[in-house]
Amino acid sequence: MSTASHEATDATARRGKAPAGERLADWADGRLGIYGLAKANMRKIFPDHWSFMLGEVSLYSFVIIILTGVYLTLFFHPSMQEVVYNGPYVPLQGIRMSEAFESTMHISFEVRGGLLIRQIHHWAALVFVAAMLVHMMRVFFTGAFRKPREVNWVFGFLLLVLGMFTGFTGYSLPDDLLSGTGVRFMEGAILSVPIVGTYLQMFLFGGEFPGHDFVSRFYTIHILLLPGIMAALLVGHLILVFYHKHTQWAGPGRTNKNVVGMPLLPVYMAKAGGFFFLVFGVIAACAAIATINPIWAFGPYRPDQVSTGAQPDWYMGFSEGLIRVMPGWEINLWGHTLQLGVFIPLIIFPLVLVTIAVWPFIEAWVTGDDREHHILDRPRNRPVRTGFGAAWISWYLILLVGGGNDLWATHFHLSINAITWTVRIGFFAIPALTFVITKRICLGLQRRDRDKVLHGRETGIIKRLPHGEFIEVHEPLPQDQMHTLTAHDQPEPLELGPDVDENGVRRKVDRKTKLRAKLSRSMYGEGAQIPKPTAAEHAEITSGHGHH
Amino acid sequence: MKKLSARRRHPLAALVVLLFALAATGGLYAAFAPAEKAQADSAQSLATEEGKKLYSVGCASCHGTSGQGTHNGPSLVGVGAAAVDFQVGTGRMPAQQPGAQVPRKKAIYDQAQIDQLAAYIASLGPGPAIPTKQQYSPDGADIANGGQLFRTNCAQCHNSTGKGGALSEGKFAPTLDGVDPKHLYEAMLTGPQNMPNFPDSTMPQKEKKDIIGYLAQVDSSKSSSPGGLELGGLGPVSEGLFAWIFGLGAMITVAIWVAAHTAKARKS
Structure with missing residues (x-):
C-alpha cells in the first residue's frame, strides 16, 4: 500500500x-x-415567459398520448375480420362489424377505464396538434426561427405534419362510419392522381376499397412508424433547444450573448414537472367531462352508408374545406378522366403547409442576414412578417370554415351555398386583406411605441393651465421600458446601387438580385417600418422647452 | 167506414193524411235505416264542416279556397290526414313566412282542431291516414335493426343520431330530438318539404317502428351519453372547438399562471 x-x-x-x-x-x-x-446542463438557464411553455404543452400531450396509447394497444384488435356484436350496447347488438370496431366497443364499454383512456388519448391528440400549431406561430411571430434555429424550425414543422397524419391514421383505426368516410375521402384523393393514382390506391388498400388490409396497415403506421419518427425528431428538437439555448425577450441586461432566467435545476425541473401534471390534469378533465369520437353513435363502417356532418378532426379540417369549396371540375380526354375537383385540392393541401414553412428561408435570403439572433422580435416591429403570418392564419381559418360549411349553415341559419361562395372568394381575398390590415396595425403600434418613448406615458391626469387650456400630463417612461421599446434593430433595405458603374457602363443586375431588392424594400423600406426614436431625438424633446 | 167517408172532404183531412204519411216514412226509416252509421256520418260531416271553416281562415290564402293550391302553396288534394297532422301538429303550418324551408314552431291549433282540418283535407281525396299508436309506438321495436335502417336511409341528412344537418340553399334536415313518435312516423309516411317519403310499399310499418325505436334510444331525453357531454353530437367540428377553447385555453391559462409564479428574487 x-x-x-x-x-x-x-x-x-x-x-x-x-x-x-x-x-x-x-x-x-x-x-x-x-x-x-x-x-x-443542470444549471442551464431558461428564460421565463408563458409563451415559451406552449412547446411544453405539445411535449407533454405527446407523452400522454404514448402512455394512453400503450394501454389501448392491449385491447385493440387491428383486424377487419367480420364479427357480430354481442356486447352491452343495445342499439348495435346483432350488427355485423369488423373486429377493429368491435374491440373499440369492448374498450369503450367493458374494459375498466377504457372509455376514459380512449377519450384522454383522443383529446390529448387534438390538444397536441393545436399546441404544436400555436407553438409554431409563437416561434414565427417572434422571429425565433432565425439563425441558428432554422433546422429546428424544420424539425418542428415535420413534427406538425407527422402529428397530423398520425392523428388521421389513429382516427381511422376504429373502422366506424365517420372515420371510414374519411378513409374513403383519402382513397378518392389518391385515385385523382393522374396515371399512378389507381396503382397507389391498390397498393395501399391491397385491392378494392375498403378491402381487408387498411386497418392493420394503418395500425402499424399509427403506433410504430410515425410515432417512431416523431420521437426521434422530438429528441433532436430538444437537443437543439439545449444546444442553441432558449431565445429571450429584449430587456435591460439581455443581449444576444447571454440568457437571463432561472436554472434548469431546481427551478425549471419543478416548474416543468408540475406543468406536466397540470397538462395531464386539463386533458383528463376534458376527457372526463366531454365525449369525443362516440363510435357507438356512428355505427360500424359500411361503404353504402354515410352520415351528414362527416368531418375529420380539426387539424385535417382545412383539407376538408379545400375539397368542399372546390368546384367539381373534370377533364375527359381519350377515355380518361382527370378529376380536377379532387386533384387540385390535393395539390393545394401540402402547399398551404409549405407556405408557412418556407418563410424563414425566404426572409433569410431577402435580408441576407447571417448573424445569430437570440433576442426575440416583438411582432409589431416586423410588420411584413407579422402580416404574412396573420394572412396565413386567416387563410387556414377560412378553409376551416369551408370544412364545416354545413354546421355554419345550420347553426347560423345561412345558405350552405352562400358560405361556400364566401369561402371561394375569401380563399383569395381574405389573406390579402388580413395582410394589409395587420401591417397597418403593426405600423400604428410602432408609432405608438415611438410616441411613448419620446413623449412618455399618458397618466390620465388632466391639468388646467392658468389661461384655461386643458392638457394631459405625460410621464416619462422608466429607463428599462425605454430600453425594451428601442432594443430592436431596423434593417436598411437592400440597395442595388447606381445603374451605371464609375466608367459609365450599365451594370448588369440579374433578376434574382432585383427581386431580392424589391422584397427587401417592401419589408424594410419606407412605409414598412416607422423609424425608432434616436437618443438625439429624445434628448431634444426632453431638453425642456415647455411641456410636450 | 161511413164516418171516414163522410169526413174525407173535411178541410183538415189533407193535413191528417200528411201527418200519417210523415209518421209512416219516418217510422219506416227509423226501423230500417242503419242507425250507427248515420250517427258516424253526421259526426264525420260535422268534423269536415268545422275543418273547412278552420281551413278557410288559416290555410285557404295559400292553398286555395278548396285545397286546389295556388302559386304560394301546393295542392292539398290527396295529401291525406297524416300530412295535415304532421304539418299542423309540429307547428310548421300555417307557415309564418315564405323562405327556404318552413321551420318547426309552436303548434297554434289544438289536437281537436287538427283532427277537424285533417278530416276536411282527407275528404278532398284519398291519402295516408293518421297512424295508430300501435303503429308508431317505440315499444317492441328492434332497435339495432332500426339503427341499421336509420344509417342507411336517414343519416345522410339527419346525422347518425338524428341531430340534423344542412341541405342546399338554406334548406336543412331538422334535428329529430324531441319529435313525437307519431310525427316521426307521419314524416316517413308523407315526406314533408324536402324529405323523400317512405310509403309502406318501400318501408314496411315494422321498419318505421324500428327506426322510431332507435331514435327513442339514442336521441331523446331518455338516451344516455356514456362519454360525458355530447357537445351537440355533431362530430369533430364541435370537438375541435372544445379542444381549442377549453383544452388549449386552459393550457394557456395554466401556462400564464406557472410563468407568473417563479422563484424570482424580489429586489425590494
Whole structure:
C-alpha cells in the first residue's frame, strides 16, 4: 500500500462514509459518465415567459398520448375480420362489424377505464396538434426561427405534419362510419392522381376499397412508424433547444450573448414537472367531462352508408374545406378522366403547409442576414412578417370554415351555398386583406411605441393651465421600458446601387438580385417600418422647452 | 167506414193524411235505416264542416279556397290526414313566412282542431291516414335493426343520431330530438318539404317502428351519453372547438399562471 492510499483511507475514516446519494451518483458516474452531462446542463438557464411553455404543452400531450396509447394497444384488435356484436350496447347488438370496431366497443364499454383512456388519448391528440400549431406561430411571430434555429424550425414543422397524419391514421383505426368516410375521402384523393393514382390506391388498400388490409396497415403506421419518427425528431428538437439555448425577450441586461432566467435545476425541473401534471390534469378533465369520437353513435363502417356532418378532426379540417369549396371540375380526354375537383385540392393541401414553412428561408435570403439572433422580435416591429403570418392564419381559418360549411349553415341559419361562395372568394381575398390590415396595425403600434418613448406615458391626469387650456400630463417612461421599446434593430433595405458603374457602363443586375431588392424594400423600406426614436431625438424633446 | 167517408172532404183531412204519411216514412226509416252509421256520418260531416271553416281562415290564402293550391302553396288534394297532422301538429303550418324551408314552431291549433282540418283535407281525396299508436309506438321495436335502417336511409341528412344537418340553399334536415313518435312516423309516411317519403310499399310499418325505436334510444331525453357531454353530437367540428377553447385555453391559462409564479428574487 502506498502512502497516498493510506492518506485517502485516513480521510475516509475521518469524514465517515459518504451519504447514500453521493455514493449512488458516484456509482452511476463511474459507469455512465453523467457528471460531465449534469455539470453542463443542470444549471442551464431558461428564460421565463408563458409563451415559451406552449412547446411544453405539445411535449407533454405527446407523452400522454404514448402512455394512453400503450394501454389501448392491449385491447385493440387491428383486424377487419367480420364479427357480430354481442356486447352491452343495445342499439348495435346483432350488427355485423369488423373486429377493429368491435374491440373499440369492448374498450369503450367493458374494459375498466377504457372509455376514459380512449377519450384522454383522443383529446390529448387534438390538444397536441393545436399546441404544436400555436407553438409554431409563437416561434414565427417572434422571429425565433432565425439563425441558428432554422433546422429546428424544420424539425418542428415535420413534427406538425407527422402529428397530423398520425392523428388521421389513429382516427381511422376504429373502422366506424365517420372515420371510414374519411378513409374513403383519402382513397378518392389518391385515385385523382393522374396515371399512378389507381396503382397507389391498390397498393395501399391491397385491392378494392375498403378491402381487408387498411386497418392493420394503418395500425402499424399509427403506433410504430410515425410515432417512431416523431420521437426521434422530438429528441433532436430538444437537443437543439439545449444546444442553441432558449431565445429571450429584449430587456435591460439581455443581449444576444447571454440568457437571463432561472436554472434548469431546481427551478425549471419543478416548474416543468408540475406543468406536466397540470397538462395531464386539463386533458383528463376534458376527457372526463366531454365525449369525443362516440363510435357507438356512428355505427360500424359500411361503404353504402354515410352520415351528414362527416368531418375529420380539426387539424385535417382545412383539407376538408379545400375539397368542399372546390368546384367539381373534370377533364375527359381519350377515355380518361382527370378529376380536377379532387386533384387540385390535393395539390393545394401540402402547399398551404409549405407556405408557412418556407418563410424563414425566404426572409433569410431577402435580408441576407447571417448573424445569430437570440433576442426575440416583438411582432409589431416586423410588420411584413407579422402580416404574412396573420394572412396565413386567416387563410387556414377560412378553409376551416369551408370544412364545416354545413354546421355554419345550420347553426347560423345561412345558405350552405352562400358560405361556400364566401369561402371561394375569401380563399383569395381574405389573406390579402388580413395582410394589409395587420401591417397597418403593426405600423400604428410602432408609432405608438415611438410616441411613448419620446413623449412618455399618458397618466390620465388632466391639468388646467392658468389661461384655461386643458392638457394631459405625460410621464416619462422608466429607463428599462425605454430600453425594451428601442432594443430592436431596423434593417436598411437592400440597395442595388447606381445603374451605371464609375466608367459609365450599365451594370448588369440579374433578376434574382432585383427581386431580392424589391422584397427587401417592401419589408424594410419606407412605409414598412416607422423609424425608432434616436437618443438625439429624445434628448431634444426632453431638453425642456415647455411641456410636450 | 161511413164516418171516414163522410169526413174525407173535411178541410183538415189533407193535413191528417200528411201527418200519417210523415209518421209512416219516418217510422219506416227509423226501423230500417242503419242507425250507427248515420250517427258516424253526421259526426264525420260535422268534423269536415268545422275543418273547412278552420281551413278557410288559416290555410285557404295559400292553398286555395278548396285545397286546389295556388302559386304560394301546393295542392292539398290527396295529401291525406297524416300530412295535415304532421304539418299542423309540429307547428310548421300555417307557415309564418315564405323562405327556404318552413321551420318547426309552436303548434297554434289544438289536437281537436287538427283532427277537424285533417278530416276536411282527407275528404278532398284519398291519402295516408293518421297512424295508430300501435303503429308508431317505440315499444317492441328492434332497435339495432332500426339503427341499421336509420344509417342507411336517414343519416345522410339527419346525422347518425338524428341531430340534423344542412341541405342546399338554406334548406336543412331538422334535428329529430324531441319529435313525437307519431310525427316521426307521419314524416316517413308523407315526406314533408324536402324529405323523400317512405310509403309502406318501400318501408314496411315494422321498419318505421324500428327506426322510431332507435331514435327513442339514442336521441331523446331518455338516451344516455356514456362519454360525458355530447357537445351537440355533431362530430369533430364541435370537438375541435372544445379542444381549442377549453383544452388549449386552459393550457394557456395554466401556462400564464406557472410563468407568473417563479422563484424570482424580489429586489425590494
